[in-house]
Amino acid sequence: MAGVSIDLPSSKANIPWVKVLLAPIDYLAFLVRSLAAPGYPGRTWPRFVAQLWNHGVGALPVIVVTSVFIGLTTAVQTSYQLMGVVPKYFVGMGVGRLVLIELAPVLTGCIVAGRSASAMAAELGAMRVSEQIDALEVMGVDPYRYLCLPRILATAVGLPVLVVVTEVVAVFTALLISASMLNIPASVFTYGVTHFFMVRDFIGGIVKAVLFGLLIGNSGCYYGFGVHGGAQGVGRATTNAVVLSAVLILLVDFVIAFIFFNT
Amino acid sequence: MIRVEGVSKRFGRNVVLDQVNLEVPDGATTVILGPSGVGKTVLLKIMAGLLAPDQGRVLYDGRRLGFGRFADNRELTGGIGYVFQGGALFDSLTVAENVALPLEETTRLARTKIRERTEEVLRRVGMAEHADLYPRALSGGMARLVAIARALVADPRSVFYDEPTTGLDPAIREHICAMIRELRDDGKRAQVVVTHDLAAAGLLANHTYMLRAGRLVEADDVRKEDYEQAYT
Numbered sequence: 001m002a003g004v005s006i007d008l009p010s011s012k013a014n015i016p017w018v019k020v021l022l023a024p025i026d027y028l029a030f031l032v033r034s035l036a037a038p039g040y041p042g043r044t045w046p047r048f049v050a051q052l053w054n055h056g057v058g059a060l061p062v063i064v065v066t067s068v069f070i071g072l073t074t075a076v077q078t079s080y081q082l083m084g085v086v087p088k089y090f091v092g093m094g095v096g097r098l099v100l101i102e103l104a105p106v107l108t109g110c111i112v113a114g115r116s117a118s119a120m121a122a123e124l125g126a127m128r129v130s131e132q133i134d135a136l137e138v139m140g141v142d143p144y145r146y147l148c149l150p151r152i153l154a155t156a157v158g159l160p161v162l163v164v165v166t167e168v169v170a171v172f173t174a175l176l177i178s179a180s181m182l183n184i185p186a187s188v189f190t191y192g193v194t195h196f197f198m199v200r201d202f203i204g205g206i207v208k209a210v211l212f213g214l215l216i217g218n219s220g221c222y223y224g225f226g227v228h229g230g231a232q233g234v235g236r237a238t239t240n241a242v243v244l245s246a247v248l249i250l251l252v253d254f255v256i257a258f259i260f261f262n263t
Numbered sequence: 264m265i266r267v268e269g270v271s272k273r274f275g276r277n278v279v280l281d282q283v284n285l286e287v288p289d290g291a292t293t294v295i296l297g298p299s300g301v302g303k304t305v306l307l308k309i310m311a312g313l314l315a316p317d318q319g320r321v322l323y324d325g326r327r328l329g330f331g332r333f334a335d336n337r338e339l340t341g342g343i344g345y346v347f348q349g350g351a352l353f354d355s356l357t358v359a360e361n362v363a364l365p366l367e368e369t370t371r372l373a374r375t376k377i378r379e380r381t382e383e384v385l386r387r388v389g390m391a392e393h394a395d396l397y398p399r400a401l402s403g404g405m406a407r408l409v410a411i412a413r414a415l416v417a418d419p420r421s422v423f424y425d426e427p428t429t430g431l432d433p434a435i436r437e438h439i440c441a442m443i444r445e446l447r448d449d450g451k452r453a454q455v456v457v458t459h460d461l462a463a464a465g466l467l468a469n470h471t472y473m474l475r476a477g478r479l480v481e482a483d484d485v486r487k488e489d490y491e492q493a494y495t
Contacts, residue, residue: 135351
């Protein structure tokens with residue numbers, strides 16, 4: 001836990017059950033505080049672009065590589081499950097919908113969580129330990145606006161784009177392996193993907209990605225801000241940020257599935 | 264006038280501050296003495312609103328300082344310059360960018376005005392020729408000087424120094440003491456210096472206090488033996 005920073009005397013805030021009860025509220029209050037931070041938008045823009053470059057464009061190589069394997073594995077597994085039972089174009093349908101609805105948002109989210117939430121927690125944690133965050137605060141510079149807002153927005157905006165990249169690369173790779181090794185003609189696979197494509201699937205995946213991005217950015221900043229105890233504290237914060245991001249991704253994934261896709 | 268009233272702070276079972284009372288008059292320099300680890304920095308951070316006390320309050324001209332995530336004390340305090348012990352400079356910014364940051368982020372001043380003001384304070388602390396360096400290229404003393412420049416750039420009403428002379432060579436130590444004295448003699452702002460450096464305290468202070476066992480006592484009431492006992 002990052003340390004409850006709701007206005008409580010330290011004697012109360014250090015009681016374990018108080019911490020546990022208040023942690024979700026504290027986490028959400030941190031997100032609201034960061035997103036609602038007052039200030040001149042023009043000053044935040046360059047920092048947002050820098051963070052978007054770092055956490056969005058910087059993640060592209062690893063996202064492309066993992067997307068290739070997502071596509072390959074999904075095609076092989078879907079073919080294994082369906083071949084001989086239903087027409088071949090169902091493999092294209094299965095791959096397309098599985099990737100759009102579930103695999104692209106969740107796996108891309110987990111990769112970005114491992115990459116960005118940990119980096120944010122470590123960076124902000126080091127700043128906390130070296131009193132740089134205190135320095136901002138005492139100067140009258142809102143640290144939530146200066147540090148958290150650009151990072152949280154960067155992951156919320158960057159992740160949906162990365163998810164679309166994953167979808168395109170994974171489906172294309174699945175098409176290649178299906179046509180070359182699984183005895184499914186490209187036209188049949190493409191028919192399955194396009195004929196059963198639903199806008200709702202795509203929108204659902206993007207909505208998930210935006211929420212995952214918010215949670216990943218917030219987890220990294222939340223634990224980074226809460227660091228105490230030097231290098232050991234930074235290590236703990238980094239681990240916690242990734243673990244919480246992954247758990248919340250799966251939790252929100254279920255909630256969105258229930259809302260969007262529950263028939 | 265900054266007034267600290269009945270402030271207590273504990274970390275676990277360790278009581279760091281116990282019903283501390285203090286008055287810091289405008290235009291004067293108040294020095295808080297005490298050996299390392301006695302709670303001087305904790306008191307300074309509470310006075311700056313960076314750390315919430317368990318009990319008590321801090322008043323600026325009779326108005327209560329807020330603590331916590333949603334507190335905004337800028338108007339109340341009239342601005343605080345804080346010189347952190349390690350400098351707390353931003354690694355990714357140059358010396359000039361570090362110093363300009365408070366003006367860049369909290370005012371709508373034109374860039375030329377900000378540049379002029381930054382150059383002025385860097386000249387004042389003797390760091391103008393190092394404006395383009397990054398903090399990693401600075402010595403401890405130089406970092407401390409840049410931190411002082413950053414604390415002064417927005418012309419704050421109060422300046423707090425956390426161990427400003429600790430671990431520095433005699434020349435820079437003397438330079439920093441001279442600057443703090445110069446600011447004291449301006450009489451424009453309240454200054455609070457926490458230090459364990461007895462000699463520096465004597466050079467800088469209008470008022471001297473000593474922090475011992477969580478309690479603050481006026482230095483006039485402290486006997487020489489008490490100082491020696493506290494430091495051994």
